[in-house]
Amino acid sequence: MNVQGVAALVLGGLVAVSAVGVVYSKHESRRLFSELEQENRTRDALDAEWGMLQLEQGAWATHGRIESVAREQLDMKLPDRDEVEVVRQ
Numbered sequence: 267m268n269v270q271g272v273a274a275l276v277l278g279g280l281v282a283v284s285a286v287g288v289v290y291s292k293h294e295s296r297r298l299f300s301e302l303e304q305e306n307r308t309r310d311a312l313d314a315e316w317g318m319l320q321l322e323q324g325a326w327a328t329h330g331r332i333e334s335v336a337r338e339q340l341d342m343k344l345p346d347r348d349e350v351e352v353v354r355q
Contacts (some may be wrong), residue, residue, distance in 0.1 A: 267275075325331065336342040
């Protein structure tokens with residue numbers, strides 16, 4: 267085999283290795299893009315859940331709700347006038 271034949275064989279091998287590298291790179295890129303899209307969907311779902319939880323927390327923390335729980339579950343009530351003592355400094 268002459269020098270040109272060896273050079274052609276080496277170049278052909280390099281082209282084949284390069285082609286395999288391109289295919290692998292493209293596959294990895296698509297895989298990572300798919301993973302990114304899944305993570306984005308997860309983030310969007312968590313954002314929606316966070317918004318609902320904030321609304322729920324707001325509903326549970328209203329003054330009316332707190333007063334209702336205090337009266338019904340803790341048997342608390344507003345003190346009568348004669349039970350109130352004003353402390354002045």
